[in-house]
Amino acid sequence: MIITQELIGYAAGALTTASFLPQAIMTIKTKDTSSLSLGMYSLFTLGVLCWLIYGIQLTNYAIIFPNAITLVLAACILSYKVYHTFWKKT
Numbered sequence: 394m395i396i397t398q399e400l401i402g403y404a405a406g407a408l409t410t411a412s413f414l415p416q417a418i419m420t421i422k423t424k425d426t427s428s429l430s431l432g433m434y435s436l437f438t439l440g441v442l443c444w445l446i447y448g449i450q451l452t453n454y455a456i457i458f459p460n461a462i463t464l465v466l467a468a469c470i471l472s473y474k475v476y477h478t479f480w481k482k483t
Contacts, residue, residue, distance in 0.1 A: 399455055406459025410466075417466035426474040434474055438467040 420426060441464045448456025 402453070402455030406455055410459040410463050413463055413466055417470055420470045420473055424473055424477070426470070426477045429470065429474050431474050431478055434467065434471045438464065438471045441467055 420429070441460050444456060445460040445464055448454075448460055
């Protein structure tokens with residue numbers, strides 16, 4: 394099997410998306426965002442959105458698929474963080 398640039402791209406996307414899953418699952422389950430940085434997640438989510446747009450412009454599915462999945466997960470975490478920071482005062 395020959396390792397191509399595209400296979401490396403899919404592997405990179407799968408690994409980085411998979412590495413993000415534990416944080417997303419834990420945050421969604423516990424709804425605890427106290428240890429998360431609002432600034433970091435805001436910038437991260439914006440960065441993932443930019444990568445997604447870039448991938449769409451290139452029509453590069455190795456960039457599009459993992460960033461679309463990561464964007465959904467990051468947006469969920471960010472929405473929990475925003476809610477708990479600004480609206481839910483406990």
